[in-house]
Amino acid sequence: MLENERRQLEGQFFHRLVHQHWLGLPLDKLSRMANTPTLNQWWENYLSYDFKLKDFVTFPELNLTSQIGKHKLIAKYDLVAIGHDKVLIFDWKTFQKRPRDEWLAVRYQTRVYRSLLIQSGGCLKNNEPINPEQVEMIYWLANFPNQPIRFPYSTTQFVRDWQHLELMITRIDEQDEFPLTADEKKCNYCLYRSFCDRGISAAIIEDEYEPLFEMSELTLDQIPEIEF
Ligand code: SF4
Numbered sequence: 001m002l003e004n005e006r007r008q009l010e011g012q013f014f015h016r017l018v019h020q021h022w023l024g025l026p027l028d029k030l031s032r033m034a035n036t037p038t039l040n041q042w043w044e045n046y047l048s049y050d051f052k053l054k055d056f057v058t059f060p061e062l063n064l065t066s067q068i069g070k071h072k073l074i075a076k077y078d079l080v081a082i083g084h085d086k087v088l089i090f091d092w093k094t095f096q097k098r099p100r101d102e103w104l105a106v107r108y109q110t111r112v113y114r115s116l117l118i119q120s121g122g123c124l125k126n127n128e129p130i131n132p133e134q135v136e137m138i139y140w141l142a143n144f145p146n147q148p149i150r151f152p153y154s155t156t157q158f159v160r161d162w163q164h165l166e167l168m169i170t171r172i173d174e175q176d177e178f179p180l181t182a183d184e185k186k187c188n189y190c191l192y193r194s195f196c197d198r199g200i201s202a203a204i205i206e207d208e209y210e211p212l213f214e215m216s217e218l219t220l221d222q223i224p225e226i227e228f
Contacts, residue, residue, distance in 0.1 A: 022079060023060060049146070051081075056086075062124075063076050063077075064121060066120045071169055073112065075112055078091050082125055087134045088136050090138050091140070092140055095141060098141060098144045113137055114135050114137050114153045115165065133155065136151065137151045
């Protein structure tokens with residue numbers, strides 16, 4: 001097995017373990033499954049970290065969707081935690097290097113996850129609207145457990161993000177042709193590279209690149225119609 005495939009599998013397995021932990025499966029059984037040195041280290045880091053969610057209602061592996069223009073925007077969240085006056089989005093990351101905060105801040109994941117939660121997350125709070133100022137997205141890094149990266153939100157950011165997404169979707173709709181990127185480095189990490197004849201195997205992920213969504217785990221059939 002290639003090194004990058006092993007890392008991807010361990011990352012997926014770690015997500016599954018954490019998901020099952022939030023669902024309440026017995027800790028001793030889950031701990032026995034963290035049976036490689038890397039998985040064991042991530043699992044120990046995860047168990048020793050206090051996420052301070054005692055008074056929160058938690059939704060692990062939550063799928064949300066919203067209509068945007070003629071399309072559906074979908075996202076799969078690792079964990080959403082609803083508190084009295086806070087709504088937290090957690091995303092587990094298994095990066096080998098700690099990414100720069102600025103790089104994560106402008107990522108589509110950071111912008112889509114927070115804005116989509118405002119659009120569609122009211123169903124998690126008895127159909128009460130979620131105020132952007134209540135929302136915070138937290139990337140918890142399995143290799144750097146005491147250095148989570150936190151992104152609060154605001155109404156101004158939400159309006160900007162949603163308008164940007166609408167604009168991008170309109171632009172895509174207006175395109176007749178989709179030329180391949182000249183920056184072929186991007187193709188190394190792209191899920192669609194075999195369609196573009198830009199290779200069939202994934203590159204070794206040495207830096208901060210990673211797919212936005214794990215599409216192999218996410219299909220439209222899995223997404224409930226939750227709109228707000
Ligand atoms: S492989 Fe991906 S990044 Fe490269 S040209 Fe095709 S769609 Fe664009």
